[in-house]
Each structure stands twice: as structure tokens, then as C-alpha cells.
Amino acid sequence: MALPHASMSAAKIPDMIEVSSAAAARPGQSIRSGGISDRGIAWLFITPTILLLLAINIFPLIWTVRMSLTNYKANMGWMKYRFVGIENYVDILTDPDIWDAMQTTARFVFWSISLEVLLGFGLALLINRKFRGHSFWTTVILLPMMLSPAVVGNFWTFLFQPQSGLFNYVVSFFTGIDPASFQMIGDVKLAPWSIVLVDVWMWTPYVMLICLAGLRSIPDYIYEAAEVDRASVWRRFWSVTLPMVMPFLMLAVLFRGIENFKMFDMVNLLTNGGPGSLTETVSITLKRAAFEKWQTGWSSALAIILFLTVFGAANIYIKVLNSVKRR
Amino acid sequence: MAHSVVAASPVARLLSGTVVVLYSLISIAPLVWIFLTGFKNSTDAVAYPPRILSPPSIEGYCDLFTIQTSQDADYIAHLPPSTGPCDSLAREHGRVIAGKSKTPGRFFNSILIGFGSTFLSVFLGTLAAYAFSRFKVPAKDDLLFFILSTRFMPPIAVAIPIYLMYRQLGLIDTAVGMILLYTAVNVSLAVWLLKGFIDEIPREYEEAALVDGYTRLQAFVKTVLPQAATGIAATAVFCLIFAWNEYAFAVLLTSGTAQTMPPFIPFIIGEGGQDWPAVAAATSLFVVPILCFTILLRKQLLRGITFGAVRK
Numbered sequence A: 001m002a003l004p005h006a007s008m009s010a011a012k013i014p015d016m017i018e019v020s021s022a023a024a025a026r027p028g029q030s031i032r033s034g035g036i037s038d039r040g041i042a043w044l045f046i047t048p049t050i051l052l053l054l055a056i057n058i059f060p061l062i063w064t065v066r067m068s069l070t071n072y073k074a075n076m077g078w079m080k081y082r083f084v085g086i087e088n089y090v091d092i093l094t095d096p097d098i099w100d101a102m103q104t105t106a107r108f109v110f111w112s113i114s115l116e117v118l119l120g121f122g123l124a125l126l127i128n129r130k131f132r133g134h135s136f137w138t139t140v141i142l143l144p145m146m147l148s149p150a151v152v153g154n155f156w157t158f159l160f161q162p163q164s165g166l167f168n169y170v171v172s173f174f175t176g177i178d179p180a181s182f183q184m185i186g187d188v189k190l191a192p193w194s195i196v197l198v199d200v201w202m203w204t205p206y207v208m209l210i211c212l213a214g215l216r217s218i219p220d221y222i223y224e225a226a227e228v229d230r231a232s233v234w235r236r237f238w239s240v241t242l243p244m245v246m247p248f249l250m251l252a253v254l255f256r257g258i259e260n261f262k263m264f265d266m267v268n269l270l271t272n273g274g275p276g277s278l279t280e281t282v283s284i285t286l287k288r289a290a291f292e293k294w295q296t297g298w299s300s301a302l303a304i305i306l307f308l309t310v311f312g313a314a315n316i317y318i319k320v321l322n323s324v325k326r327r
Numbered sequence B: 001m002a003h004s005v006v007a008a009s010p011v012a013r014l015l016s017g018t019v020v021v022l023y024s025l026i027s028i029a030p031l032v033w034i035f036l037t038g039f040k041n042s043t044d045a046v047a048y049p050p051r052i053l054s055p056p057s058i059e060g061y062c063d064l065f066t067i068q069t070s071q072d073a074d075y076i077a078h079l080p081p082s083t084g085p086c087d088s089l090a091r092e093h094g095r096v097i098a099g100k101s102k103t104p105g106r107f108f109n110s111i112l113i114g115f116g117s118t119f120l121s122v123f124l125g126t127l128a129a130y131a132f133s134r135f136k137v138p139a140k141d142d143l144l145f146f147i148l149s150t151r152f153m154p155p156i157a158v159a160i161p162i163y164l165m166y167r168q169l170g171l172i173d174t175a176v177g178m179i180l181l182y183t184a185v186n187v188s189l190a191v192w193l194l195k196g197f198i199d200e201i202p203r204e205y206e207e208a209a210l211v212d213g214y215t216r217l218q219a220f221v222k223t224v225l226p227q228a229a230t231g232i233a234a235t236a237v238f239c240l241i242f243a244w245n246e247y248a249f250a251v252l253l254t255s256g257t258a259q260t261m262p263p264f265i266p267f268i269i270g271e272g273g274q275d276w277p278a279v280a281a282a283t284s285l286f287v288v289p290i291l292c293f294t295i296l297l298r299k300q301l302l303r304g305i306t307f308g309a310v311r312k
Helices: A006-010 A016-024 A038-068 A087-093 A096-127 A134-146 A149-159 A166-175 A191-216 A220-228 A233-261 A265-270 A282-291 A296-325 B010-038 B059-065 B073-077 B085-092 B103-134 B140-152 B155-169 B175-199 B204-211 B216-227 B229-245 B248-253 B261-267 B276-297 B301-305
Strands: B066-070 B095-100
Touching: A038 A296, A038 B103, A038 B140, A038 B155, A038 B175, A038 B216, A087 A296, A096 A134, A096 A191, A096 A233, A096 A282, A096 B010, A134 A191, A134 B010, A134 B276, A149 A166, A149 A191, A149 A265, A149 B010, A149 B229, A149 B261, A149 B276, A166 B010, A191 A233, A191 A265, A191 B010, A191 B301, A220 A233, A233 A296, A265 A282, A282 A296, A282 B155, A296 B140, A296 B155, B010 B059, B010 B276, B059 B066, B059 B085, B059 B103, B059 B276, B066 B085, B085 B095, B103 B140, B103 B175, B103 B216, B103 B229, B103 B261, B103 B276, B140 B175, B155 B175, B155 B248, B175 B229, B175 B248, B175 B301, B204 B216, B216 B229, B229 B276, B229 B301, B248 B261, B261 B276, B276 B301
Parallel strands: none
Antiparallel strands: B066 B095
16 A cells, blocks of 8 residues: 555654644645544444443442342342341451461462472473474473363363372372372362362463563573673573563463462362362352352352452552563 | 573483473373273273273264163164164163253354354454554553453352342343353453554554545554454454353353353263263363364464563
């Protein structure tokens, strides 16, 4: 396409809403030849999205806040409910079971993310050496993270079968332990690790991919300068590689942290919070209270607490996201 | 010095390659195992020690797509000749095929809800992304922040009021309800991703079109959309994968008519618990499209998982 006026119009086009006044000042040169004004189009294009989000996210959120102040039970809609003030919140924050669930969640988040960072960063460093076929193997490594967490949780219960499962067999093959002697999902000691293991299997690629982008963003000349200064390999890692990759790593850690904090699907199908309530993360507690015990008021309060925590973390995440974007 | 710092030595490269290939093989093994299990019969699937290669059987796929009932040997002996391999297989196990299973319907729901919500979120997302990319919008950063923050809402927390709202509106267990819900979740990703793609298209093309006498809308349709095609396609695939994989809303808000595959697969039951060959067959069929899309999309994956912030 020919651009006869490009240089002339480029200066005044960038913000179209301002253009209308600029164009009006020069009759005959108007570049708007009819149709809706740019301001009109901007609103026309943005409003549907905002309306949808208000209807499906914000309106329900406000409703949740309202319900959280009542003793409503959704399976007994005919009963009159009453407002109980902040009773539900006080109840939750003083409930030892909730703090147990919080601790379970925190331990799960801590261990899964630590292992994912170690493995993911390590793999990224290795892949960054650009051996033959590295892009093919990178794609292979990425596959697990695109799967459905629910389906993953489900088929890992098959791999974790005590007698016939592949996982138990492989462990017994390398260690000589009887494959029928341990249950990854049923055992009190092992069940929390079964969740961590599946999460690490699934999400290490995520951390790896983002770290790899961080490593590739480091310009060669910085390493060359370090070389001139005779910096050791360790020195180069600590003072060049790590600081340069840090914002990317933060991005991965924050996102995975938020996702794992509210983790529901994979855990629900792998252990369903069991044995007992040992692997019950906050989301599982919430599901049980809301959709099995039908304590709608109480679980709305828990939902708000969960939401506020996630929202706070998401706030930080989006700030880091924007700072990485500007680089 | 024999080698530069930037390029690794051949030995280092070989070692790194070996470790990475080893990790890839270990991480892909569970998936391969599921594919193999789909082609085992119910005895081989749970045999000890696990059998890597067993005579291939289509029992899992037959179980997945048919409903079978047990009959006594005498009844089976007097049936007309079997109509196909699944029929013969069922008879060998003392069963007859009583009809088609729910599986095709569940797959259809997944496809309908996946494509429906993808179309809507990409449509809305493209419009909003264009407006955010090109126009001065009041409180633009706040609006963009608001849009992305909705993505982080814990599904179970949102599900409580949505459940009550949908119950009032009669949208529980309907495809329309699920399409609207998934659109709302995906539109935030669509706006952020597409804004990144549209930001990269030089404004000069539209400006030239405007100078040539096009209206803003015509310029958008004729110059921006074609150039954003790759971005729109990539965004669509991300939305589709999310909707395809989603479980939390699906399990709480659908039970029959609108149920998708993820809440259905774990409840494929045989005699005495899960029918593992059938579950593995369902999982294989469910996962293969995602694997294909992932391979097609590999260059855009990084963008997709960081909401368009990291591009390379």
C-alpha cells in the first residue's frame, strides 16, 4: 500500500481522539471521511468486554460479599436467612481447620515452586547451550503443561496404583522396595508429596520456558566484558546471569504461586484432599463447605478471604509483568 | 582461550544435551504409558509387573463408546452373528452391547462450548484490544489492570454466586451458560494477548487507509484484521485449550446435558472401579488435539503464558 501522506499524517495520528480537532482546524484535509467518531468506536469496542466482566465477575463478587454476611444455605432456599454481620469471618479466622488447610496449601506452594524453580532454571541453562536438536526437545518438555490439570490428576492415580502402577514399579526397579509396600496417594507421609510430584511434573516446563526467555535476553557483550575482567564461572552466574534472569523468574514464581495457592482441579482428582483432610487445600475446603455441606454464607466469607489474598498477589504480579514488558 | 564464553564447548553441549534428552524422555513417559494403556485389555492394563508391550486390543475404545450388559453363555450362543469387532469382544467377556455410551455427546459438548466461547472471547477481545492499542481511553491502565485481574479469581470462589445466579436464570447445565462463563474467563487473556499483537502492527497502514478515504471501521477491518491474523489465530488456540481443559466450573455447574469431557473422564467406571483401558482411551482422544495445537503453537507459547508480556 502506498503511503503518500504517511510522513505528514504520522505526527498527528497517534491519538485519534485528538485528531478530530486537528483535522477540523484544517478543512479539506480531514482524514475522517464519515462513519462513527473515534471516541465512539473506542467505547463501542470496549464496552461489551467490560459489561461481560461486570456481569460474570463483579456482580457475583458483590453478591458473595452480601451472602458472606448471612447464614444463607443454598440447598434450603425457602428458609429465611438473616444477617449475621462479620460472624462468618470471625468464625473462619479462628477455625483451626482453616489454618490447617492454609498450612497445607502453603507447604504445597513452597515445595512445588522451589522444585520447579530449581529444575526449570537448571533445564533452561542447559537448553541455552544450544546443543543439536534443542528446539525439538524443548517442545517435548513443554507438552505436560498444556494438559488439563483434572485429566492429569486422574491419570496419575493410575500411575500411583500400589501394585500395578508404573510409578511404584519404577521406584521398586531402582531401589528394590516392594512396589506393593507403599501407596503414594493413600499414605499419610507420602500423599502430600504425590501432589508436589505431579505439580512439578506438569509445571517445571512453565518455569523453564520463562527462564529461557530471560537467559536469551542477556546480551552477549555482558559476558564478553565479564570474560575480559577474568570473572570466574560462578562469579559470572551470580553477578550477570542471575540478576538478569531475576525479573523473569519472579514472573514465573508469582504466577505459579497464585495458581497453586488456589489449586483445585488437580488435587481434587488426585487425592480429593485425602487421606482424611491431610492434603485439603483451601480450595478443596471451600468446595466441601459450599457444595457438599451447603454452608453458603460461611463459604462465601471464605471465598472473599481467598479472593483478597489472590488479588493482593495478582496486583504484585501485574506490576512485575508491566516492568518486564517495558524492557 | 580456546572457546568464547558465549558459545559452549562441544563437550559441555553434549553433556547438556544428554541431560535434557533424559529429562524429556522421563517427563513424556507417563503420557506414552497412557497411550499404550488405551490399547491394552483390562487384564494387561493392571498386570504386575507392568507390561510395556502387550498384544494390542481395542477393548478400551469399545468400552468407551458402548454400553454393555452381562448375559449368560446360553443367551450369547443363540445371538445372530456378531456385527463387528467390539461386538465379538463383548461376547468373549460374556456381555452384549446394549447401546451407545454418553462419550460422543460429551465430546460434542467440549467442542461446542470450546469453540463457542473461543469465538466470543476472540471477537470481544479483538475489538477491545484494538481500542486499547489505538485510542486514548480514559483510565486505560486501570481498565487493563481490571480486565487482567479478573483472570486471577479463584474458580471455586466465583462458582458459588455463579451457581446461584445461573439457578435463577435457568442456565445451570446449559451450553449457553458455560459458553458465557468461559468467555468471561478467556476475554482477559484475549485482550492482553491481542493488544500485544496489534501494538506491533505499524499505524501507518491504517493512516494510509484513512487518507485514502476509508472510515475508521473500514480501515480496521481491511488493514488491521488481516495483519493481526496470526495473532488472532494464536489467541484463539489459547482460549480453546483453556475451555477444553477447564474442570472446576464444569464439575460444579454441569452434570448431564452440558457436561464436558474433563468431569466425565474420571467417572468412566467398569466392573470394580475405574475401567482403566477406557479411561486411558478417553484421555488419549482428549489429549491428542492439545498436543497437536501445542506443537503448532510452540513459537507463541511464551507470549501466551505471560499474557503477551514476554515476546521472544
